[in-house]
Amino acid sequence: ILKLSNHLKPANAVRADFLPSLSTSYGFSRLDSQSAKGPVDQDYLNQYIRNFSVRASQMLFAGFRITHAHDKAKIDIERTRADRNLARLELTYNIQAVFFQLMKAKEDVNVAKEAIDRLDKGVRSAEAYFGRQLISKAEVLTARVDLADAQQQASIAQNEVYRKRITLFSLM
Numbered sequence: 001i002l003k004l005s006n007h008l009k010p011a012n013a014v015r016a017d018f019l020p021s022l023s024t025s026y027g028f029s030r031l032d033s034q035s036a037k038g039p040v041d042q043d044y045l046n047q048y049i050r051n052f053s054v055r056a057s058q059m060l061f062a063g064f065r066i067t068h069a070h071d072k073a074k075i076d077i078e079r080t081r082a083d084r085n086l087a088r089l090e091l092t093y094n095i096q097a098v099f100f101q102l103m104k105a106k107e108d109v110n111v112a113k114e115a116i117d118r119l120d121k122g123v124r125s126a127e128a129y130f131g132r133q134l135i136s137k138a139e140v141l142t143a144r145v146d147l148a149d150a151q152q153q154a155s156i157a158q159n160e161v162y163r164k165r166i167t168l169f170s171l172m
Contacts, residue, residue: 020058027051095171102164109161112154119147 029049126143
C-alpha cells in the first residue's frame, strides 16, 4: 500500500492559502540604572517596555499561484490513488501468474513420475532380455542412464514446485 509523500501538500492544506494569515509577537525590554545622582527622577532610570502585536494579512492576488498549487495538490492525490490501484493490480497479476506457474510445475512433476515408471519397466525388461542374452550389456546400461536422467528431471521439477509455492506464499 502506498502512502502520500511528505513533500506533497493535501488539497485542504493548500486551500488554507486562500484564507488570511494571522501572526502575533511579544517583546519585553528592561533598562536598569546602576546609580542615580542628583535631581533625577527614578521612573526614567528603571524602564520596563512590553510590546505585543497582532498582524493579519490577506493576499489579494498572487498571479494564480495559489489556485495552481491547489489544483496541483488535487492532481497529486489522484495520481497517488492511481499508483496505489496500479500496485494492487500488479500484485493480483503476479499472484495469478505464479499460481499458474505452480500448476505447470506440479504437472511437470506428474509427467516426470510417469516417465520414471515407464523407464523403470524398460530397465526391468532390458535386464530380463539381458538375462536371456537377447540384448547387450550396453543397452541395459543405456536404459539405466535414461532412468537416472528421468529421476534427476523429476527432482528438478519438484524443486521448481517448492520455489513457486514459496514465491506464491510471499506474494500473498
